[in-house]
Amino acid sequence: MPHGRLLRVISLAGATIIWEIAASVVNDPLFLPRFTEVIQTFYHVVASGDLLRDLFESLMHFGIGLGLGIVIAIPIGMMMGWSRTADNIIDPLVELVRPIPPIAWIPFAIIWLHLTHYAAGFIVFMGAVFPILINTYAGFRDTPQILIDSGKVLGCVRSRDLIKKIALPYALPSIATGVRIAMGVGWMCVVAAELFGVSNHGLGYKVWWYKDIHQMDGVLTYMLILGIVSLTIDRVFRYITDERLLKWKTGLVRNK
Amino acid sequence: MPHGRLLRVISLAGATIIWEIAASVVNDPLFLPRFTEVIQTFYHVVASGDLLRDLFESLMHFGIGLGLGIVIAIPIGMMMGWSRTADNIIDPLVELVRPIPPIAWIPFAIIWLHLTHYAAGFIVFMGAVFPILINTYAGFRDTPQILIDSGKVLGCVRSRDLIKKIALPYALPSIATGVRIAMGVGWMCVVAAELFGVSNHGLGYKVWWYKDIHQMDGVLTYMLILGIVSLTIDRVFRYITDERLLKWKTGLVRNK
Amino acid sequence: IKTDEREEITTLSIGYQPSTHQAAHITAMEKGWWERDLAPFGIEKVIDKQFPSGPPEMQAMLAGDLDIAYVGSAPPITAIAEGLDAKIVACVNTNGSDLVLRPEINYTTPEDLKGLTIATFRAGSIQDTVFKKWLIDNNINPITDLTIKEMGPGDAITAISSKSVDGVFLPHPSPTIIESQGTGKTVIQSGEMWPSHSCCVLVVSGTLIRERPDLVEQIIKTHINATEYNLAHPEEAARLAAEKLSMNESLLSKSLKTWDGKWCTDPRVSIPSTLEYANVQYELGYIKKPLREEDLFDTSFYEKITE
Amino acid sequence: MLKINNLSKKYDDLLVLDNINLEIADSEFICLLGPSGCGKTTLLRIVAGLEEATTGRITLNNQSITGPNTCIGMVFQDYALFPWRNILDNAIFGLEMKGVDKETARNKARKYLRLLGLERFEKSHPHELSGGMKQRVAILRALLIKPEVLLMDEPFGALDAQTRNQLQIELLKIWNKDKKTVLFVTHSVDEAAYLADRVIILSKRPGRIKETIEINLPRPRDRTSMEVNKIRSRVLKTLGAEQEAQA
């Protein structure tokens, strides 16, 4: 759809021009930095190597939290989705802890894990773990009875086999969705995780740093970088899961 | 299912007992406050009237952000879902801004809206607006062609009527889901929104305040209150939408 | 088990804040004096961590991340009350905060503050305590007569420049930064509000005090050296701070010329006002039990060095 | 009189309907059969004004059809009821759009719902009803605005055999009373033989009219009678040939 693409380019270009004009009119870099200033700052942080270092640290915090989230949430979600008893025991605890905003864990993160990268990872973890848990749970619980039945009449009768051969593959797209949501929430938490001084680098840290020295062009530059990285992570993950692992599911949805 | 309910009660009671024992063993209120301490602190904040005041301010920040989110996201989402052109123009901008973590808007919130409740509301807004926008969009875009067609052959041919009589009612459950997600994200943002001194009250503010004076029982008390309020908001909203407005949709899902 | 725990201390962590109050640390760190002086005591590495304000710095110390802290004398009070094992062993400075109002506001007496919105550090900080006490002394009710907003220095500077607040009460160099931006002017300095009030102090962990008194002694000596050097070479102190804090050098030098703060080393100078802070905090309910001098201070090292 | 003249339809380069010519008399009941994908639905959608023809023309009583039009009603296989409206409000949708007062419309619809045995369900939502009940409502909804032509696209395709038979009987009753023109798409040879005045068989894509079979049997017909059976055989043979051509 070349027409659609054209519109999109015009839209972005138009927004940039309006931004630049608005910034000239306002003429207050604190209130609204210019687009050209932001581009300069961007160039500066790239050229100085700051960006690479920040990106690396933020991805580390993100990776620790997301990885831990995956490792912990998937087995628990599987148990809850497969066994009613496990569900009844674990669910009330999950329901109690889940609605606590991840950022509110900062005080305990510092006390428990000190000012380490793990403390930052812990905040990300608190944002990431529940979406994965809940989607794993839902995927398992929603496995159609007919697929279980048809497995059984074909000789797949032990719970272990039913989980491995039927429930898990069935739940995989749902788990992948959970991980995707978790990546979104987790990335948001990176900014909170880098608020309390676990290191002097990181994309989130830089937002606070530029804010403290009142360079709003720096703030905006890092905001945009945060957005772009998030978008990239999401697209890459979607590409991997949709186009490779989970072809069959996209097919199902498209054909609906 | 009285058996299930029993398990749930046992689970919660067991967790509380384990917590209390663990806290006695650790014997460091900074590392892990006791359950009984938290109960005392809770009693104290209720009795002193602090809680009510905090709750009120937090709900105000939440309400400003969510309300604004609804008012802005629904019309834009409708436009995008109905018109391909509008979609192509607005979508790139949304995709650019959406992945920026709401908390990273704090610097601009302060500059643009000063230290008012609106600044806090703005952070909540940034978390709430996109889930509503995207679900409104999806609801509109996914309106089945056959419903549009059957409207047309029954004399509903103008765009205005098709939107009002068919697309909007069809999208309503999706919009409601968007609002629900937005409430979750928005509530998480309340803690961030109250980080930067817009007022000296608020559930989120109190987490930071107790952290600063190193009273972790206060921190934990307010974390739990944040969680419980979130859960309550979600349940009430779900009750209203599921049991009243959107009966037909729950039916569809259940019958699938 | 005991012997295992007492492994050799080879790394020291120092907490500080981005302020000219704590220039002694900056000078010692930048000139490599910490590592030079402490190496004979088995210290291989000295690292420092910057904090926007005292409470998070004290929380890090509570979590065991800091051995030494340059911090205002109020934040350690709540931390020690909640079980922080540490003592104040030296003074770092007194005074050094200014009340800055937007240029268009006329100020002659404290009465003029009525109805205004003033930003200062969080509840429990020195600025908060000094400012409120001064208001009360001048018959102004800090809750009903004006609005006090709590925030860190960065937010406060933003707040006054965007006219979100009418004034700020902040430690240096923030007042000079605001004046240079033309968004505010200093109307009164904290030494005028509460003469010679304690500001920053040097806090050392209890473990060091008990297990390595030799080391603590050297730390205080280095602090004294750096302080004396700064007093003799303020331009150099400003240059080092500007470098470390990514601030404008001439601004910092100007700040050092105009502030009313005094770098110092003798912990006994800080005792009276710090005890009064503790009293106020107890009355406000920030701490659950009253604290005495011996809970907060250990002056023995300083006395030993200087006698 | 519904006239289809030299009608062709292309989707991009895909020719779906190729030069269809058809005249349907008032009150005639036509069944349209043909292999899957031959363009039956496309033809109905063009007649309904939901889709434009690439070439050719459709007229109803000498008036060109250029867009959706309340002279022509349509019933879909998937019922296409509005899931958020209850049965009664689904039925009156067309009247509502015509500007009829809601209460008047409801009272009118209630009368028919009673005839269909659905009065107890007027407050129910579509998901609470069986397929047969839903299709009854969809037919009622189409008829309430009194169209001259009724287009039905495999309306009973999703129903079980018994419900299907019953709805066929009910449809004939309605048709006997109203004498609308009906254009009815089906895959079931039995259904066509039971219902139609004329069966039209399309060839595989691109759809062309391959054969027209007139059925001059009185109604109600006996599904198992010799005559009906003969028609079935004939239709099956034509379709079978088409099937093979397709494979």
Added chain:
Amino acid sequence: MLKINNLSKKYDDLLVLDNINLEIADSEFICLLGPSGCGKTTLLRIVAGLEEATTGRITLNNQSITGPNTCIGMVFQDYALFPWRNILDNAIFGLEMKGVDKETARNKARKYLRLLGLERFEKSHPHELSGGMKQRVAILRALLIKPEVLLMDEPFGALDAQTRNQLQIELLKIWNKDKKTVLFVTHSVDEAAYLADRVIILSKRPGRIKETIEINLPRPRDRTSMEVNKIRSRVLKTLGAEQEAQA
């Protein structure tokens, strides 16, 4: 020999099957008809060992059935293929569970896929296939583990009329070769008349055996022949009576 003795099934207080007695000879092809909700699916699920009977007993060659069992295969209306496996890997699922080496199993399945004309689709996933193709794979999957009895629950219910006819023909071909015992649920009287050695009609819920009709016609049968037509009439009449009783 499959024997069903005094079988009853209750869901809580709802009696679904009431004292069913049935003996099915080896290689017999039975069609089971009855009003919706009369318990046909339930009966099949009990025979498959997926559900427990409340009272009564089922034996296959004098051995009680107590749980799912590879002696009994089952084909569902919704195909129940595993959407994440391609066609080939769906087909070999049963062999895989039996511990057959994957490549051996695949080669075996490939042979049959070729016979079904599906060899080009072995790497396709179920969503890429038409209903008829999917059901062919489901039948193949059930047969590959060589069950003695094949249970089929409205296997062709979701297919269009023409595909349905074709699959009936193919099913009979397979059955002619393997001579499995088949218990086939359907709503279509035509289908039953075309396929079965014996048609069993259940009453409305609680399901009881209402009538048994033997069909001694040679295969392949002519769908439009007099004899088939007679059987159809007889089944329709019994079902019709049941329908009225239900209403």
